[in-house]
Amino acid sequence: MINDIIAIFHDYWLLLLIGQYPNGPLGGLANTLILSALSIALAFPLSILLALARLSRWPFLRWPVTVLVYVTRGVPLLMLILWSYFLVPLLTGADVPSFVTMLTTLVVYQAAFLSEVVRAGIVALGHGQMEAAKALGHGYFGAMRFVILPQALYNMIPSILSTFVSTIKDTTLGYVINVPDLTFAASQVNNQLLTQPFQVFLILAVIYYAICWSLTHVAYRLERQITRRRAGLNGVRPAAVIAPVKIISEQL
């Protein structure tokens, strides 16, 4: 069993890492990571806008975003992927690669989840910050830009990292629309070997575990550091246990 696993890894590590890259589209682990990083990079600014819209005084901004957040919370990601697979080519009128379809879905999905995190971060700061900023002569956007968001986003760094982890896990669903990612590469390996599915999928699970575990660990370390800094305990050993900020993220 162990020998089989080592042999498979030895023969197919390049396929698992970059897919069929020089001779075909980039795939494998590299594509999984690029897809996740791009999704978060695009979802993050969008999520700030969504959070501001949800906290807005105007119902015509608040309502559509509230509906969007509830729909993404209540509908399986798989269903949203099917929607994009159907709608994105229809709306753009072009033959869209599955990578772009998946990216679109993940951006909308993660932006909706992250917007809840951003909103919680802003609400947690309290009214005083906004009032003080306004008293000092900032307008709404000035206050947001220079006072509220820098604090809220800094406190959110661990949550963003854990959203990144769940995005990596979400990219596996691209399998249903043939996005050439790590899962896709593993199933290609499985189709070539045919006789050792357990070994192949075990390797797949171990790779995902290694990546997600390390990132979760980093998020946890950062969270503790930030909690301590917020409590004004940087460089001091905490006397009592400080309640950690809850990492909010969707699991998949």
Add this chain to the structure above:
Amino acid sequence: MTGFDLSAILTNPEFVAMLLHGIEMTFIIAIGSWTLAMTLAILLLALRFSPGRFGNAFVAGYVSYHRNVPTLVQLMLWYFGIFTLLPDWLTSWLASHNAEAIFAIIGLGLCQAAYFSEDLRSGLRSVSPGQMEAARALGHGYLSAMRFVMMPQGVRNALPPLINHSVSLFKNSSLGVVIGASELTHAVKEIENLSFRTFEIYLIGTVLYLFFSLLIMAGGAYVSMRADPATRARA
């Protein structure tokens, strides 16, 4: 294909039967894996609180694996991997008893047990240790103190994440389609292939999922309200 027409699907008895079967299967998978997950979560919790390093390390490893490996990969490992390693008699028995649904229940249930046990653990940890000491001082044994004093408070604290994770579990039942379980998403895709009314059937599927998710959230909110002594008096 003509314009938007929901009735083309909703008045076709064959499609309605497929949808109903899909909903039934989704519920079988969701409820089956929820029950499995909750049972396992309580066992894991007991193991975690019991003395001895081994049990603790086992639970920590279990939780870590199930939280850091994508659920889809876990399902694939079960259905494509472990299924083939089982002895022949078991394989044939499973194959004749809807193996896809059984593995969806096992895979999702084992995965969700990790989340549920962590929710319960953090709920219990937020109950002050003084409660336990007070219960013991009043003559409760360990199990009885757990049963009558610690658990009722701990579960109440754990309700919000438990409800969120129950909704996720319901949504994750859609992953069954990848290993071929004939649940709602599967029915939606089948009807799409037969009717070519992609927009209509996706809309129906989405509305169904959304309806049941919101129902679970609302049910959870009601249970939380009933469980909270502050609001129970008024309810």
